[in-house]
Amino acid sequence: MSLTLEQVHRVAHLARIEISDGEAQSTLGQLNEIFSLIEEMQAVDTRGVEPMAHAQDVAQRLRADRVSEAGTIDQRAAFQEVAPETEAGLYLVPRVIE
Template sequence: MSLTLEQVRRVAHLARIEISEVEADSTLGHLNEIFALIETMQAVDTSGVEPMAHAQDVAQRLRADRVTESDEVAQRTAFQAIAPETEAGLYLVPKVIE
């Protein structure tokens, strides 16, 4: 597939992009090169290749899901001591939706 100069101008018009004749010619060349590359890639036989989520077979290292605070009640109390209003361990905030 290759584009024509008129198609490049039409796409630029639809995208509301002002494009000069020199830019249109240059863009036409670049787009046709991209389409040629896509056609080359589509010609490759991938019938025996399994789809993959990532190009490298790596596993993400995650930290252990464990409690790191020794006294969470004291920590919460310290945080809530500076809050304007709290009740039953919860922060009270102004109503924003009526």
């Protein structure tokens, strides 16, 4: 697939971008190079290749899922005492959207 100069001008018009003829010609060359690279990549036979989440086979180290606070003290009441406004165990904040 390759673009024409008219198509580049049309896309620029639709995007509300002012583009000179020289810039359009330069952009046309760059876009056609991108499209040719995409065509090359699509021509590669990828049957039998598993999709990858990362280029290298790495695993993220995770920490143990355990309680990190000392004891099982519920600090909710202490936190709500210093809050500006609370009601029924919830923090009240100013309305942002009306």
